[in-house]
Amino acid sequence: MENENTVSALDQIKEKSAAGFVVHESGLSAEITEEERSMVGEIKGEKGVYFFDPNTMAPRYASIMVNLEEKNYLALAAETIRNDSRTYPRTTPLALFSESSFSFTQETVEIILRSFQDKPGFEDIEKCGASNGAMHLFSKKYLDPAQAEYLCEWDEVGRAENQ
Amino acid sequence: MAIQGGWAGKILRVNLTEGKISHEDTEKYKNYIGGMGFGYKVIWDEVLAGTKAYDEANKIVFGVGPLTGSGALCSGRTNITSLLASNPFHGVSDSHMGGHFAVELKYAGYNGIIIEGKSERPVWLRIEDDDVSIEDASLYWGHGTFKTITGVTAVMGGDSQVAAIGQAGENMVNLSVIRTGPSHSAGGHGGVMGSKNLKAIGVKGTGAVHINMENMEWYNLNKFTMSIIGANNQHVVPRTPQPWAEHDHPGSRWTAKKDLYWEKADPPIETGICTPEQTNKVGYRTMKAMLDLGANGPKYTVRMGGCASCPIRCHSHVNVPQLKNYGADPNVANTCMGFFGPFSVMFKGVNIEGEHKDDATVIARALGSHVADEYGVWCNYGQLSRDLKWTYERGILRRVIPAAEYNSIRWDLLKKGDPGFFEDFYRRIAMKEGELSRLGEGAYWIDRHWNLGEEYWTDKNNKLWTKIGYPVHHANESNGQVGALISSMFNRDAQCHTHQNFLGSGLPTKLQQDVAEELWGDRNAIDEPANYRPMSRGKARFEKWSIVRNVLHDSLTLCNWMWPLALSPLKERNYRGDTALEEKYFTAVTGEEMSEEELDLAAERIFTLHRALTVKQMGTVNMREEHDRLTGWQFDMDPDKEAFTAGTIKLDRDDFEKGLTMLYEEMGWDPQTGAPTRETLEKLQLKYVADELETLDLLPA
């Protein structure tokens, strides 16, 4: 019989999501019911299933958190870059990955950049630079290189000059 | 219909030549809503074509509207209308200021002030409800805006509001401001006040703005508005990825995030994550100092400030102790171009011994803002500093300035990156000291004096939009033809943010296109940034809507840096806002039923009156050739790229002509010349305008 003091799986997921985290299935101290499962979002990662509360956490952010939990930094960076190029469209500042929520170390950033060049599966990802020295990344599958160059310069320099 | 809620009932008229003060009924002006609309109506009726900005016969109108001071969101702005001296033909123009002057004017019982004539000696205007007097200003004349505002406030009391000019305005420098509060400037008309020997206006009111709606209904209307409001510029997604947000965008002014502080507040305040539901934290969403002052802006931020009835607070209030080294007050407040415009005078960079470059940036931006504000110099949306750079680098200043004067200018400070240069530069501009001060006349006039050649206009980096002498302000970089055509319609830089707010919201282009289809019946109104397609009917409708709403806001008065709320941060609304909100507020406050379309039509009347005023002042119907012509770089930039290819904002000459025609058609103007037709003028209840234009042979054939 369930201990009356046990916090339900749903409440645990809600609490964690409100604080900005996803919950791995193994991190739940109560079993999640089918009904509760229908009320939360879930993402299948390489190391199991993660839950989040869709009322306080967007699926895209949950996906970022799952990748961070699983230390899939390269996949996360590539997914972010492709999503930016495809959706908005825009280039992705390299500096984004050093900020929260990503908080990659400088070493991780360098490994990612090298991997984009050397590893198969990332041929679409390219670099571009702005006149202030900032580097951005984009997916040429979704964004024309000339457009990417313009958007990078605009983001770094142009926008501030055109308030 | 008699005046009900919203409007204050009367307009104050002050004749400085005769020292005469009178009141008149607002009824006569009601078709023109308020603010900008009042201003154009007064100029049309009372200022003869051919009058120059600094002539005694020119008038200056401080206009507020039915929503000003009502408590409606962001309803604290003053619209100032007069002839503009930096404009080649002294065309009618507006400048705007926020702060609390506008609401105080309403509390004193006025919808506007018409200033006419010219005083024999320096004066300031004292308004305390019905008690209005013209006071001696000799104590303030020759001083900057800060001292003047402080002085008049000391006389009138801390609960008054003051608008004043600095030395630039007194000396009729074309690029001069009228300033109020700690950080609110209206650029362009300071010299008109100066030409009338009017140093300041102080106002104190004890009345109220009446609202024709039950309390609970009013509460609910405001609650709904707060639920769909975004951050500054109605950006509706956060700048960084955050748990609550499906979208984010690095260009968003929704800067709030964990570990971002107003660091000089006592105790420091964390902006934190602010979700759309946390409407009590709207004031934390935009931490403008990190945008205005760079990476170290937060370190010096005491708080954010802003205008009456505005929960957004887009003005950075900073404390920069290093300013004492330059003899300046360490407490500075400003926003956007108020920081960027003066700062860019230091075009060789900033370098302060012992300071990190990010601190040096804060020091220079704060000091530049302070010095320019004190003297009351306007940056002409950044053109003043570009003109300095352009003429300096090409040796023009060395050619046109007498050697003794040239050698006395502190170029050494400029070259070293020492912001002490601001004081030398702005003093010369404001006091009209020597040939250098011609820079303060504006682009058109310096070309006339110094013969800068065609390259001055066609240089892309110099950013001049038309030969009228104003620069880019959300032009072809804002959806190609949309921003480009909007920018060509006014007599100064377009101060239209309607289109810019929409495009900069942070939402994906496809989602914006869905909304465009709903609003303008054509998803082709919106293109991907820097991947434009040829002109379309949807773009013309988007342009017209943007201008009309801008004019509506400056007439009601609402802040166009927030309104209209066409989009929202709410996923459950599929990010839709509510374009009928202006009408809802208008009806709620005034008690007069007006549909969204009727209100837009009233704004169309106001903008067509602006066009008619321009036709009359220029003495030509041919607006296409004489007024709306671009300088050329817009078509010739990026020589290796074709217009309508990815990666360029280049325009196409034929397409631009087509765009003009389409916009003229949308406005009901003559498709050839772009001048208002009799038919349209009559439809807009401007028959008297058509009649007068006809007598002047200024109606299109």
Ligand code: SF4
């Ligand atoms: S958004 Fe800024 S300019 Fe507009 S009303 Fe608010 S504080 Fe004033």
